[in-house]
Amino acid sequence: MQIEPYECGTRCAPSEAKLAIEGVSKIYGAGAEAVVALTPMDLMVRDGDFLCVVGPSGCGKTTLLNLVAGFDTPTGGSIRLDGQEISGPGAERGVVFQQGALFNWMNVLENVAFGPRATGHSVAVAHERALRTLQMVGLEDFVQKYPYQLSGGMQQRVGIARALTNDPEVLLMDEPFAALDQQTREGLLGEIRDLWKRTGKTILWITHSIEEALFLATHIVVMSPRPGRVRAAFRSEFGTSEDPMVAVSPEFVAAKRQIIELLSAEAPKEVLAQ
Amino acid sequence: MTDTYSGSETAALSPSGARPKKRLHDRWLTFGTFAVLLGSWAAATGTGPWEPIISPLFLPSPALVVQTFLQLWENGFQGKSLGDHIGISLYRFSTAFFFCIVLGVPLGLLMGMNKRVRAIVEPPIQAIRPIPKIALLPLFLIWFGIGNLSKIIVISAPVFPIIAISAMQAVRSVSEKKIQAAQSLGAGRWTVFSRIVLPASLPGIFTGIRVSISIAVTMLVAAELTATSEGIAWMALTAAEFLATNIVIVAVLIMALIGFGLDRLFWFLETRIVHWSGKD
Structure with missing residues (x-):
């Protein structure tokens, strides 16, 4: 190899x-x-x-x-x-930043559901998709938390989940x-x-x-x-x-x-x- | 990243054990400061078997101040009840404040968002900022008459630029990364404004509002200097002409209480609405 x-x-x-x-x-x-x-x-x-x-x-x-x-x-x-x-x-094109790009005024679920909402999907669809990607990165128990309540590693998972939820190319x-x-x-x-x-x-x-x-x-x-x-x-x-x-x-x-x-x-x- | 916890990713944030105790201790110290101040005031003004060091003409005793307050509450001052005086002052104050927020915040947001609006509006606002607004009172009296309008405008004169400029600066300091993140999630201009720029600016806007409360109370006194016969600041100024120091002190304390109460109110709103403030 x-x-x-x-x-x-x-x-x-x-x-x-x-x-x-x-x-x-x-x-x-x-x-x-x-x-x-x-x-x-x-x-x-x-x-x-x-x-x-x-x-x-x-x-x-x-x-x-x-x-x-x-x-x-x-x-x-x-x-x-x-x-x-x-x-x-x-x-x-989904982007994941180094840090400080999460929206502190939204909880984890709202952060991750932002993409589908911004691209015209209903709240129900957006939340369903967000929950699916949050499960993928192991954050399903933290949906109601705010980004500043999470550790650096968990914040980055939120960032990754947020970018993935839009299913980018x-x-x-x-x-x-x-x-x-x-x-x-x-x-x-x-x-x-x-x-x-x-x-x-x-x-x-x-x-x-x-x-x-x-x-x-x-x-x-x-x-x-x-x-x-x-x-x-x-x-x-x-x-x-x-x-x-x-x-x-x-x-x-x-x-x-x-x-x-x-x-x-x-x-x-x-x-x-x- | 001050509010995150290191080490185990799922460990709960536990405040250090010594903290609540220390806070209680600090409270007692603060309480002590006020107790000593009040005690020296009472002692110096002859509360007790000794003669007052300071004559009541200059500084009435705490008991006399309380008594004066009750008398004013009962009988009013110069033909109007104490409630009326407080009410008219609050009316002038809150009308000015309301319009400064309702007009100043959107203008500041626009200035922050749009270079052209900034180029048109910011220079005149910055130009009038250094002018002592009390000096404009005679002009306002000529232009807007001796009614409440001139008073509302003189209170607004320093408050409006502070609120507008702080809203503008709040918008301009919104992290570029957050805007880019929103854009790459598919957000258009309106979504970026309403869901990113506006909430991210709120902490700065609240700071501007809280800073201007004490300035607005100061301007209330200036506004009631002349051309009126009502209002809590007018009461203090009129009482001073008769050397009624006790009434002056009651009026000053009421104004202090109004300022303090408003500051607490906005502080409460701030902690409720912008819970993320300073946690980036």
Whole structure:
């Protein structure tokens, strides 16, 4: 079992991709003060992929997510979901944030039922759907609680349930577990794997943790900063492994080392630049 | 994340054992402060077998204040009952306050939501903010007459900008993430406003309202300075002309009580309505 390089931009024809990112770039500001957040990149994501984008801060991974989510518009290129050009936020792309995105004035049930309500479903339908996803993430006993009454880990489960309740085409996750303690995070990572296997959702997962990416992903895109760009891409078998100890296997560690070396090859240049 | 509990995910939040006891202790200390103040007041004004250190002309004893209150309650002041004086002041105060909230909050929300509205409305509001509103009283008397309208307007003059600006700032500080979350769940502009921006702004709006209560009470005194012969602040000012210090103190205490009561009322509403305030 291992990881193997692949061409993330030509994995399949754009017409076959669930999410087709072609020549997308992002420049903030203009003239002398322009900052290149993302140099033109191509990325094809197929239906059911669990794609992790991993890299240090400033590599453009969050920029990429914001562009796919429609919170920001690309400077160049196009992003299409099922052939439809993305022009703004939409319910077919569910987003899970790092923290602080829950609605504190609504209880857990109302938070999770928000999506179906906002997309025009009745209260009864919305609540029924919300309860179903809350059961999936093990929060059925906390429906009447307010987000601030829950622990950080439970808050993130609410965020995941809320995004899932709309049954989106793709889930966009922006370092959802970065603010959690190690034990809570490890537990939730296992749950996310199960959730992905059960739902078969296409997931775009942003993280700075190589381990997290190896543990979850079917495909890993490694990015590096200044300017933000794709450094390499790998297919990974660890994400679908049935072995509960896969994260401490020698192959896993070797793969982690391979990616660390790839990223640290940049480091001397960085030192010189400063 | 101060209100979450760490460790076991399902453990219940248990307040530390020492807390209720400490709170009770603090209450006794607060009670003690008032007891000492009242005691020194009583002692200095000759409650007991000794001569008063301070003449009743300057500071009447607590007993005399209570007696004065009962007398005023019985006989009224200058031809009007005490209830009438309090009533007219409350009318001026609450009418001004009501219109400031009903007009100021929506205007502030609009200013927060819309750049153009902000560009049109904010500069004039900011420009009149530093003007001492009491200085405008003579103008208001000329423009709006000597009736209640000029008084309501002088009370509103400082309260309105505070409420509008705090509502605007509350809207502008709504977390971008929460708005994005709502948008990516399929919410349109109206849903984002009514279910995200508005509730998220409520704590800030309440703060603005509570801050302006004490200012409005101050302005009530200014409003009743001239061109009236009723109202609780007018009662204090008139009594002062006759050196009736006991009546002045009764009136001041009533105004303090009104301010305190209103603050408690809005505090109560705040804890009931915006239970999530400060818990992000």
